[in-house]
Amino acid sequence: MRYVLSRLFYSILVLWVVGTILFFMFRLMPGSPLTAFIDQTSTLEQQQALIARFGLDKSLFQQYLAFLGNLLQGDLGQSFFHRRPVMDVVLEALPNTIILTLSSLILAYVFGVLAGAYLAWRRGSVAEGIGIPIALATRAAPEFWLGMVLLAFFSFHLGWFPAGGANSVGLQYSSNWARVFSWDFLHHLILPMMTLAIYLQGLPLLLMRSNMLEVLQEEFVTMGKMKGLSSRTILLNHAARNAMLPVATAFALGVGNAIGGNVVVETVFSFPGLGRLLVNAVSASDYPLAQGAFLIITAVLITMNFIADISYRLLDPRIRIASSI
Amino acid sequence: MSITRRKLLGTSAFAALAATFVGLPGISLAQSTSPVRALTLYSRAQAANPQQYQAAELIAQAWSDLGLDVTVSGLPQNQLSDIVWYNRDTWDVTMWQMVGRPERSDPDEFVMNLFHSSNAATGFNFVGYNNPAYDAIAEAQRLEMNRDARKVLVAQAQQKINEDQPYAFLVYPTKSYAYNTAVFDGTTLVDAPGLGIKNFMTFITVNPTGTQRDLLMNVSNELNAINPYYISGAGDSWMTELIWDRIMRIGADGLPQPWAAESVTWNTEGTVATIVIRDGMTFHDGKPVRVEDMIFSLESPKKEGTAPMYRPFVDPIQAMTKVDDRTFTLTLAKPNAAFETSTLAKLNIIPEHIWAPLLTALAAGESAESVVEDTRVGSGPFKFERWNQSEVVLAADKGHFSQPKVDRVIMRVVLNVEAALGMVRSGEINFLTDYTGDPELLLSTAKDAGNIEVMDVVDIGFQFLAFNNRRPPFNDPVFRRALSYAIDRRLITGAAWNGFGRPANSHVSPALPFWYDASTEALPQGADLAKKMLADAGYTIVSGRLNYPAGVTEALK
Amino acid sequence: MLRPSEPGLADVPAQPARARLPDLSAGRKRAGFLREIGRSLQTIAQVPRRNAYAAIGLLIYLLFVLTALLADQLIHYRPLEILFSDTYQLKRSLPPSSDHWLGTTQGGRDIYSQLVMGTRSALAVGLTAAMCVVAIGTLVGLVSGYFGGWVDNLLMRVSDIALGIPFLPFVIVLAAFLGASQTNIVLGIALLLWPNSARVIRSQVMTLRERAFVEAARVTGAGQWRILFVHIAPNILSLSFLYTSVAVGWAILTEAAVSFLGFGPSNTVSWGYMLQDAYASQALGREQYNWFLPPGLAIVLVVMGGFFISRGYEEALFPKLKG
8 A cells, every 4th residue: 555655656757847848848849839829910018918918928837837826727728729727628639549459459459369378389380480580560650650551451442431521521419428428439430540550459469468477387387287177267267367367457558658659649530639739739839739749648557557557566466575575 | 862961061161261261361352242141941841842842952953053051940930930930030031821712812911911011910911912002002903992093003113023022923823633433423513713623612513413412532631620710721711611501602703792692892992881681591500690790790899808810800890880681881981992802701700699708708818719619500511510639520400591412521631642532533622622642643643543633723822932032132123133143943843743743923813814914925035144243233252152232241140 | 569668578587577587696606797798798699509599589670680781782773762664664563573672662763672671771770679678777786786775766756757658649749840761760769668678687786796706796795886787787688689679579560560650761761661551552442562571571570570589588588598
């Protein structure tokens, strides 16, 4: 418990430090942050009024305090571009990103774990000789390139899937849930989801395989064999279950990392998620929005790191021994 | 690549150094001249505007033949405007563009704003062109109410600019639009000069033939406002002109005609207009459109800080008086030939009962631009229905005096041009209103699909290269001319704009045939000509670099 | 894009915390520094003869390094040169031919020449970034693991922070604000990717610290730093090497992603730049596979080469992990 609390404390500390680094990074950029949003024909007074409206006339330290104060209240400021609270804009994009990330991760892990276990069991076979290089190749392929290839073939050549977006034009839903569970949304989701899943499955596959190999050598497996249990039972009941634990941890970390990494896939598929929002905000120099989107991604990442850390420790007693050396 | 580049630079620096040493004795013999500094040619980043960037690279290639050291620097929009617009003394040459808008179908805006010296400090004359003779012509054309006499003045203005070359005009791009012939009757679209089929009139007259009665269009940038006092970009200006009516509208012939007014009559001096409004118009909330609303719409932007964007257009108005429930008069300080186009056809009719309280509630330093309404109430042919990040939905106002044939207009934000094309192909969009990609690909897509018709139009706007007229050597018209003549417009049009454009040499586009001066097309071109002009003006080439005429030294870094 | 921060990532040593290094210095307690290094390098050099993965990986690298070195001779045109036909027509989107092996881009550039030149920036970014990452990681790992206490605590908290920053978004923001250059991309990678190698090396150092030969050195009165760098450091060289080969891949992938999003330098041809150009110029709609397949395949190959090397060395040097 003490460990959990201390990790929690560190996580919050890290979030604060990252937030601070971000704040100063965005403020110390050359040029007025508002340049892109000041109308070229407006007068100097109007420009100053606009600067004051966004609080940019105060000292850096005052701005920082205001930033922290607002942050504690869940206020990420006003977007220059959208003229709306950053939180609103971010929350509009977040569900799309979370669904994309989770669905592709689940797909990747289900496939990866099964394939990894299979490859471990078929150690030394031709399947392994082919399977591992393929898994390494998918991990080496840039996601956006995979996306481009899928897009060119399945959308432009075959016309099976839409070329981008998350919903068709003009459709209106009673709620966000209804939208997300519509056939139309799924139709838009499939290509980006497949792209991410192809990229992501390599990790659980390789991880599962190496864990299985390790577990298979441990005593209880040998014991099982001596007891005359069938190899199938051993594989499923004992080895797989034990080898799964680190994979589960990797899943938690994967959520955090993938949300940050979705940037490119969302851009390729014009998928209105958090990553594309961040890229657009950075390109348009919408600093509050870029900062807000970045902070939300960071918060997810740190939370997932925390969960992974805790679960890893709770699930795998060996870690405790290792770290007490 | 970076390695080669560095190596190349290294070698050339070394060569230059060696040349200096070898050349040392020569300097005392020849008259000492000073080389023109290395120049940076700014452009939008390649990813954002590949045509412009490609044109910049071609120009840099052409100029290096003249002995200039030119580097192309592609920047994001904000950094580019930070330099070009806000630090007007710091740059040398930049790529830039002026876009076509309905109110620019009167030449006044470009003739006056782009080159009048009063706009040099902070206004649109960002190149700092200053020629009293031009100023006089520009002012005169605005006062001239006789169209033919004014045409002569506008032609003179174009010739002056042709002589002085404050810009090197490059191309009037062709814009491509496309619509789905299975959804719309093509004969009911209005093709307006300089604007093409995407203009206000089309939205009123276009007739859906089948069950799909929604017009589904696209825009390639996100919107940041839908506000009758503010234009933040192309997309929202298309929406505001449908939601809010105007006293006059630009017709299919490019000329203003009464719209929400029954008549607009001027006195003989051209200083007093009598405006009679249509009977029975209502705002979308059911309230009637009154003379007071019209006066409010034209008066409210006059107040300092309310609507900076619209203020210049109402500035010429001296007084407005209500005559009766359907009539008011409007007095100008002096005649203004462009007034109908630039003011009466541009300003939105805004409901006073909604906006008067909003304007009084503005905090200090805030303008109407920052107001975000929950809903939008106008009196135009389309009612505002909803707007989220990805689309704007408008519904036809069945009670409007010019009721649209379509049921709804839905504008979808599609940032990616490839995706937009895919959506046209799949029918998700039936009116491609904002296409920034390869026109050839659009044509071949349309051909394959069979039910997509592409319509091109030469733009009112243009692409150009701006010289900073304030900074030597660009303060010298001869130098500007030589550099401009060195650029092969045909090559640029073909290689950068893929042939989808028309070589340009005037700030009045051929899309406005009445005003366009075709004599500007006789633009001499060629590297040899440019070299000769520079040599005649005293410029010399010393060890491959262009040098100033004797006696002139480089004053800038 | 994931980054190798997961425990037991398969293309870095599986379960590194529990890995035991081969005790290279057994029975050679007073071996000289150079000799230690030499032996480490020798071990590294021997692996490919025994392991197919390592051999193939090194072969791939050799191919790319040679291409990069000979790029000036291999290219047919300058990669950014705008090409025109004899009739002054832009050579736009030509299909592959004997003159243009991979065709031309929509902007009239030779794709083959860009692909070849892209090798240089890929390797330049990949190698410099990987060196930075592993240098920082090794140093932090060494100091942290050997001295322990507050130094260790501080360094590990700093690494927590680095791990808490979303990697790709950070590099994008950095490139967007500090200017689109490969140096800034390398900087971004170096600033965030070191903790992974640092942590693994730290735990190795923690076990090495207790070994007999270190104890012996201490008894003979060797200074702390001397022990650290002369006796311990050479033993983790192979581990650093392993991380370098993986980090090269991550750096190349990151550079490609950043360039693809349009935050890369516009005057340097890289594979990411090529893909960005292809995407922005609608190569997908035109189905110009000859344009957007080759750069992607090149990335896959070179990154895979790194993974192969690390895997091969892992199997050869840390056989316990192989099971």
